[in-house]
Amino acid sequence: MKADYLNLIGLAYRARKCSLGEETIVKAIQQKKAKLVLLASDVGPRTRKKIINKCKTYEVPFEIVDDRETLSNAIGKPQRVAVAILDAGFAAKINSLLG
Template sequence: MNQQAYNLLGLMMRSRRIDIGATKILEGIKRGKYHLVILAEDASELTQEQFRKQAAKTNVKVIVFGTKQTIAESIGKDVTVAIGIIDKGFADKMRSILEKKIMIEGDSCHGEN
């Protein structure tokens, strides 16, 4: 199930339908740019709190999934803490994959907001 999500991240990157990097994503959340945000499980507590607060203000769903390294590898970049998904179709598909993963595996992946 993880591989399906990582493959989709790679496809979104090649399609240029995502933004990467915590600062850029936080700014984009404020502007309502994203349909879904993926935040690495190993993001610092401060970063997680910043995302939770901003997402709550703007009603953007944040899903905690993967590590900085595994997310980065899936999109061909260096360590990445956050991804903002611009395309609604891609966001819906990713949400579906990750929510199915939670139900099937009872994994630590969880949604915020």
């Protein structure tokens, strides 16, 4: 189950349906492009608060997932603490696997 959602994150990244980096994710949330935001469980308190507040303000669903190493390995990029999924299909499937 856990590997399934990580595989989907990797697929979404390769399909260019992901946004990485704090500022890019905040911009995607504000422009209503982000359909789901995934935060690593070990993200810093400042980043966590900023992204969660933006998600709540713009009504974008978010999930706290595994640590940054697991999330980074799923997309093949080092030290990533947050990923915004930009495609509704990927977001719905990942959300169903997490829920």
